[in-house]
């Protein structure tokens with residue numbers, strides 16, 4: 001049960017993204033941050049209850065909480081997911097581990113998934129993500145209209161129902177992946193227009209997988225402009241350095257004035273191509289205002305499957321994109337489906353994968369990785385009033401770690417999630433030794 005706690009004070013909260021990254025006293029009124037005050041050091045207060053002492057039932061009744069130096073972050077924004085496919089792995093396998101087999105097998109299985117099945121998968125995946133601290137999710141949706149309008153519409157209806165069901169815990173944006181085929185343009189346009197009127201948020205797609213990528217990108221921009229919606233395309237999820245639809249994508253963004261409202265996910269071929277050509281494209285993205293989302297877990301799984309010896313790992317040029325001035329977010333992509341057998345919707349896990357895959361594990365890199373899970377995707381997703389600052393809604397996760405590095409060293413289970421003016425979820429684990437173990441220090445040496 002959600003626990004009301006619209007007014008409260010939090011003591012000894014560690015804010016790794018704030019100036020100095022030290023301890024803060026935070027005040028919430030009516031679910032909104034009203035004060036964010038740095039502390040000179042740890043403060044002891046008999047009036048404040050240690051947060052770890054209370055379960056979800058009692059948190060709301062304790063208006064003064066002591067975080068005891070634990071990290072507090074604004075609610076994560078997972079800017080690229082596939083909630084409709086989550087947990088489908090037992091029904092849809094992928095023997096080769098390639099993107100193309102995943103697509104083919106999912107397409108073959110999709111007609112047999114009932115609307116309720118898809119809805120329940122979205123609900124489960126969204127709530128799991130919320131329990132790890134995500135406050136906003138952007139999900140792409142599988143809508144292969146050319147293979148059957150009914151199946152595609154079933155996914156849209158399931159998604160809209162699911163969003164309603166979880167609205168007390170997490171916000172979801174939907175970007176259907178419209179598949180453009182010139183011969184079926186009229187049907188696709190009608191379908192897309194109907195779904196945009198029904199309440200999906202933007203225009204998605206994967207033009208590099210369609211017969212005529214340039215025409216598909218052009219269609220996506222006409223659709224987005226007609227409905228005044230943002231655009232978010234799967235872009236160049238390929239090991240082939242000759243695949244570079246990002247070039248055309250940037251041209252359209254410039255021409256349509258879509259800078260700041262256009263996102264490119266994956267960009268795998270960017271990592272495989274000649275450095276000089278990659279630099280040209282990254283500069284073009286920065287200039288056009290196209291944001292990037294890296295999906296390290298899924299691309300480490302799917303890409304480079306044909307390589308022997310020097311295996312390409314498929315993760316885009318994360319650090320170089322950022323250095324070129326492109327906003328780069330990291331996101332989950334797929335969860336326990338034929339596109340990716342692992343994952344749990346936990347942004348700390350994605351941050352850890354990003355740190356490994358992009359060689360971003362230096363002390364100074366950790367804050368940048370945290371921004372790739374929070375402020376950068378929030379800007380990409382257009383989340384208003386985001387962050388821990390007076391006047392913004394209090395949406396945050398407190399995590400059982402005492403430094404930014406410890407978040408990725410331990411992936412702590414202990415999380416206290418606050419959203420929509422109340423505590424929504426508490427997760428903890430306990431270790432129970434069979435006998436007292438004097439060789440295990442009670443705290444860090």
Ligand SMILES: [Zn+2]
Nearest residue numbers: 082140234333
């Ligand atoms: Zn994707």
